[in-house]
Amino acid sequence: MKNKVNKTVIYLVLIVALAGALRVARALQEERYSTDACFYFRIAKDWARYGAAYVYLYDADHTPPLLPWTMALSYDFGLTPEYTALGLGILFGMLMPLGAFWIALNLFPEPLEGNRDFLIGGRYAYALLAAFLVAVHPFFIRISVSCLREIFYLPLVVFGIAFALSAIRRKSLVKWCFFAVFVALANLTRREGIVILGIFFIWQFLEFCVDRKAFRKDILYHFSSVCCVSAVFLVITLPVMYSLSGMSCAWAPLLVSL
Amino acid sequence: MSVCRQEDILDVILSISDWGEFLLSRLLLDAVFVVVAILLIFTFFNRGEYKNTPMFRFILTAMFVTLFSRYAYFVISATKINSRYLLSAAFYVLILCVPGFPVIVKLVNYLLKFIPGGKEKILAVLLVLGIGIACIGKALHNPEKKEYIHRVAHILEAFPAPVLISDMEDSTRIAWHSDSELIPFSSVLNIEYPVFAGNALKKLKSEPGNFFLLVKFKDTEFRKIFTDRKLEFPKEFILLEEFRERHKKFYSLYKISL
Numbered sequence: 245m246k247n248k249v250n251k252t253v254i255y256l257v258l259i260v261a262l263a264g265a266l267r268v269a270r271a272l273q274e275e276r277y278s279t280d281a282c283f284y285f286r287i288a289k290d291w292a293r294y295g296a297a298y299v300y301l302y303d304a305d306h307t308p309p310l311l312p313w314t315m316a317l318s319y320d321f322g323l324t325p326e327y328t329a330l331g332l333g334i335l336f337g338m339l340m341p342l343g344a345f346w347i348a349l350n351l352f353p354e355p356l357e358g359n360r361d362f363l364i365g366g367r368y369a370y371a372l373l374a375a376f377l378v379a380v381h382p383f384f385i386r387i388s389v390s391c392l393r394e395i396f397y398l399p400l401v402v403f404g405i406a407f408a409l410s411a412i413r414r415k416s417l418v419k420w421c422f423f424a425v426f427v428a429l430a431n432l433t434r435r436e437g438i439v440i441l442g443i444f445f446i447w448q449f450l451e452f453c454v455d456r457k458a459f460r461k462d463i464l465y466h467f468s469s470v471c472c473v474s475a476v477f478l479v480i481t482l483p484v485m486y487s488l489s490g491m492s493c494a495w496a497p498l499l500v501s502l
Numbered sequence: 503m504s505v506c507r508q509e510d511i512l513d514v515i516l517s518i519s520d521w522g523e524f525l526l527s528r529l530l531l532d533a534v535f536v537v538v539a540i541l542l543i544f545t546f547f548n549r550g551e552y553k554n555t556p557m558f559r560f561i562l563t564a565m566f567v568t569l570f571s572r573y574a575y576f577v578i579s580a581t582k583i584n585s586r587y588l589l590s591a592a593f594y595v596l597i598l599c600v601p602g603f604p605v606i607v608k609l610v611n612y613l614l615k616f617i618p619g620g621k622e623k624i625l626a627v628l629l630v631l632g633i634g635i636a637c638i639g640k641a642l643h644n645p646e647k648k649e650y651i652h653r654v655a656h657i658l659e660a661f662p663a664p665v666l667i668s669d670m671e672d673s674t675r676i677a678w679h680s681d682s683e684l685i686p687f688s689s690v691l692n693i694e695y696p697v698f699a700g701n702a703l704k705k706l707k708s709e710p711g712n713f714f715l716l717v718k719f720k721d722t723e724f725r726k727i728f729t730d731r732k733l734e735f736p737k738e739f740i741l742l743e744e745f746r747e748r749h750k751k752f753y754s755l756y757k758i759s760l
Contacts, residue, residue, distance in 0.1 A: 265643060266638060266642070269642060270641060270642060270644075273642065273644045274644070275652065276648075276651055276652065276675060276679060277675065277679075279671055279672065279674045279675050282674045282675045282677070282678035282679075283674050285678055286674070286678065309591070342714070344593075344596070346595060347561075347597055348597060350557050350562060351555075351557050351558060351597065352551060352600070352601070370551075370600045370601065373600050373603055374596070374597055374600050376630065376633075376634070377538065377541075377596050377599075377600070377633070377637075378593070378635070379595065379633050380590075380636075380637035380641070381535060381596065381637055381638050381641075381642075382535060382640035382641035383533060383535060383585070383586070383589060383592070384589070384593075385641040386641060387586060387589060390586075392586070394586060394589060398589060398590060401590050401593070402593060405560075405561070405564060407546045408560060408609060409557045409561070412556045412557050412560060413557055424551070431529075434577070436571060436572075439567060439568060441565070442567060442571075443560075443563050443564045443567045443568070443647055446563050446567060447556075447559065447560050447563045447564075450559055450563060451556060451559070454559065461659070479731060483529065485519070
């Protein structure tokens, strides 16, 4: 078993390295940034020069602050927003296969009977295959070097879901708190991040409908998880909302502007 | 599929035919990618791998809620749909398609019975390589598009303090790449060009900088807009270069000589 775990770790490291190499190769091919990326660069430049209040005067879409703020912060370290976004995009893109591995590990928890061979079936094989697919998926590679908000949003969603599945499996409130951290950060990157919070509440209701007896048995755990997730989400998003409230920014993380 | 009237929104969201159009659209396939879609089809024959666990229900909820919320957002906001907005939904599909892999291995193995022993593992490795090559090929294929952006940026860079005036979406990119100031303006059905030219030229005379105008026409077409309105083409507009792109699109760059 230990031997198999070691082999899995080696494969996983190779997959992460492959993910990094492919993203770097794609980044070297890109000669121009997209219109949206250039707009974010401009926002970041103005944010660093004049502050957020100035940016939200002309940013009609009221871009959530995490990406522009991070890129603006890069000026303090002598970096440009392009290289910051590229570097972080490649780094987070490399980490995405790890999230996929963890998700598949929790989703397919039982080893297959009589067929545990790598690449043919079994618990680690599915997890490794999921990681491999995320590492080589062309659109995940492209988006990692796009300098768009997805460079943050997708990895945050992936790790949020990974923590959620692990929390469900282990019945861990700490992991639900981490889930909420990732959801809140995703929501500070793209407004639809709040949909993941909705998924959590819908899933709670679904569990109640599917097996009421088990739900009632664990009612305290379910109630605690709802409280933890809501509290952590609000603790992270409310201060940001408050700090932006005096500006012309109409961005409001708790409201999905459909 | 896009609507603006509030009373139509629910009808469209609940319309089976519009849902079908959305799910079968090229956009979703683009986001999921064809290799993953094929794996998903084979997953149907290995659906026994999905145990009815809370984790599985969470992933399913995440996938359907994400798809529904994206669809509802596109319908309500009448936003132009881009496949990158569907990448989070594509991620869930990717995780769920993993059990399709052993089915393909077994199928190919069955079809190639004449290959001597140990073939299943070799086939699995070959299939992983095949999937990898297909994905990486797509990821690193970068056809040259909109070469004129590069060329315009290059021309602008040669002048000190360039200011680009344009109503084109690409102008954000050109301005960023050439380190120019951007003065965007909106032209409605081309009728505002002469008005703009008259007003802008007066104002620009008192401003410092090298001014350029970029329009999405051939030089002759742009001149015709003025002559059709019985106006003289401004002598301050000096054509620098006319660019021809694919699909017979033309762009013209003028230096505004004040």
